[in-house]
Amino acid sequence: MRVPGRVFASEALLIKAKEDRATQQVANVAHLPGIVEASIAMPDIHWGYGFPIGGVAATDVSAGGVVSPGGVGFDICCGVRLLASRYTAEDFQSRRRDIMAELDARIPRGLGKGAIASGSLVTDVLTQGAAAVLASGYGWEADLERCEERGTSPGADLNAISQKALDRGGGQLGSLGAGNHFLEVQLVERIEDGVAAQAFGLAEGMVVVMIHCGSRGLGHQTCTDQLRLMGTAMARHGISVPDRQLACVPVDSAEGAEYLGAMAAAANFAWANRHVLAHEAREAFAAAFGTSPERTGMRLVFDVAHNLAKLEQHDVAGRMRELCVHRKGATRAFGPGHPDLPDDLRQVGQPVLIPGSMGTASWVLAGTGGNPAFDSAAHGAGRLMSRKKAKQIESGQQVRRELEAEGISVRPGSVKLLSEEAPYAYKDVDEVVDVCHRANLATKVARLVPLGVVKG
């Protein structure tokens, strides 16, 4: 190990992290060349492949620091987008059936093809991200202001995207996918920080829409392609790692540049994908309420990724350095004053979006000054049990009945798979968020509770 491991957790969360192999993976990441300060894990840490989910690793570019596709994951730029609205819980209840029917019909998800936007846009999307689909009539200009990177990752390299990746992404622009991805209608249950909430555009009793998805097959294939290449590239650079999934090359190398170019292109697909899905959510609400999308008040609160590697400036031992910050299941969390934040958020910090498990709360937090994890926070509740075990406890139908009994409408891509994503399969998101708050990773702004879920 080149640096120590550092896990942000309560005692209870740490016990859970030790029960699987996540803490060993924190130790493995500490072997990456050029890693600085510590191999870090967020409170939602759990066993992944290579990196733990919830892992953060920063490498010093000028000191031979590496970039590792495994530190980003297959779902490049997977992230969360939150939309505000002008509606209250009473408004939702009055049109619940119509809203859920519109979302059910309009949001492609689960297995098989189906996408909102044309595959002909994909080439432009890879270089321009959300701006490319905006130019084709999806979403609003103001959305870009409230999106990390303004929805366009710089440095995209089209030549690093394979035909196989284009094949997979061509029919998936504007689709949720499966697994833990979702579109959820939620209610702002309570506000913990009124100043930040006002800046974010949130108020108690407001209906909001949260979207969780990523770069779909295009990103999965791009990571697959790049991992394959890095097997031989590592040998050329004399690098060995304790897990082949941690394959890496120096950021400052031809292979490193190719990966970052490929990753940026796939990230642009993800920004555009969430942008298109948000457009369709607005259309669904507008249809259900018999109004125009503009009159729904569904402004973008923020869109932030939790699977990316980014070149950022950070203070290390009193000196500013250019670091390659890997966040694998960790959310970027810039504090107040950060120059990359839009003007209207710079005073309060970046919105940090932490979805809970299906049927439980989600949270909005704000980035803080002096974040001890390279400006990173948790990305979710974190899985507690395997999918196999979750399926043994209840059937998908049972999970659906229980959620509906709690007043949460469920429109699944597959009823059979619902139990794998049941609330009991995840840790307590309130506890994860509490650790984030207490450890100064990000501070609480608003707690959201689910009204209806469209599940991938």
Place this chain on the structure above:
Amino acid sequence: MGGSFTVLSHTADTGIEVAADTLDEVFEWAAIGMFSTMYDLASLAPTAEVEVAAANTGFAELLVDVLSDLIHLSEVTDVVPCAFHIIEVTSTRARLRVGTAPLQPETLHGPPIKAVTYHQLSVEPLPDGTWTAQVVFDV
């Protein structure tokens, strides 16, 4: 001659452990195991056949390539690869014939696999001459 697989427990993802009499069969049963985590293969009958080929160095890297190509095939052409006949596996290449059935989303019984990882990956001969493999998938 033959093989089998068991599903490995993993907190977020899934994986398989394969046991087979021969190297060819360890590849065949890895493919069967991967798609069995998603579909009830016994209920599917192949209606078309394609050939999949991969070139790389080492059995483990080749297995990742083959399984990744099968995921690509399934996702892009909306089919379920459900029958596998290995033509050859050497230390540098693998070729197989793949029987496919049309995709029917209602036959899905496990989460769609996004990708094949190198985490805990192995393809190894055992002292008794049989073979074993282990693969973890991202779902």
